Amino acid sequence: MSIKDPEPGSVISVVAFRIAFGALLMLGIASCGAAQVSPSARASAKVAPLATSEACSPRPCALVNGLQINISDLERDAPRPSGGLTPPADTHYVRLRVSFLAAAGDHSVLDPRSFTPSLIDEGGPDSMTSGGPEASFSYQLANPDNYCGAAPPSLGPGGGNPAPPLAQLKSGQRFGPLQLCYWVRGPVSQHLTFAWVPFNWPDTPGVIYKPVEIAL
Numbered sequence: 001m002s003i004k005d006p007e008p009g010s011v012i013s014v015v016a017f018r019i020a021f022g023a024l025l026m027l028g029i030a031s032c033g034a035a036q037v038s039p040s041a042r043a044s045a046k047v048a049p050l051a052t053s054e055a056c057s058p059r060p061c062a063l064v065n066g067l068q069i070n071i072s073d074l075e076r077d078a079p080r081p082s083g084g085l086t087p088p089a090d091t092h093y094v095r096l097r098v099s100f101l102a103a104a105g106d107h108s109v110l111d112p113r114s115f116t117p118s119l120i121d122e123g124g125p126d127s128m129t130s131g132g133p134e135a136s137f138s139y140q141l142a143n144p145d146n147y148c149g150a151a152p153p154s155l156g157p158g159g160g161n162p163a164p165p166l167a168q169l170k171s172g173q174r175f176g177p178l179q180l181c182y183w184v185r186g187p188v189s190q191h192l193t194f195a196w197v198p199f200n201w202p203d204t205p206g207v208i209y210k211p212v213e214i215a216l
Contacts (some may be wrong), residue, residue, distance in 0.1 A: 081149020099176030
């Protein structure tokens, strides 16, 4: 079967016809090429640790790229505060303190209260899943009381912007201790894990990062 040009009489119509036919031909070639791409060639997501701790002391602690966090004064069944937010049902109160040391180099100390989760428990009261359809991980997380019983301050017209660093440390300098509080569901003696984000999450396509986990 042959395809003829339009009847003579218009140069414009001849040019337009040939352009349109060429476009259809290229579209057919592109479609055939796309159909040959194997599903295995597509990028897949993966879960990876944000960082791995070096040896540190005193425990519980973690040391990443020269910045160390120490966790102390853990109260698994602390007195309930009289003010602040309404606690979730069937929970008890946990307090702890964190402090930071620039063991080597200069560092920005990010606020642990800016990241979720910061305390992982076995019974909830909430759960969180990070990731997508190809890769994900889930936590049972404690409910943070970021003001440790005090009334939350008004954010004002500026809204809730990301928290600035708590401190800028030179090598050898310390920051803290900072008190952190949580409502925790489940046994008082259950296993608890502190989730630390020592630096901002990298923007790596296809990678879902898990925080540094510190057993308490």
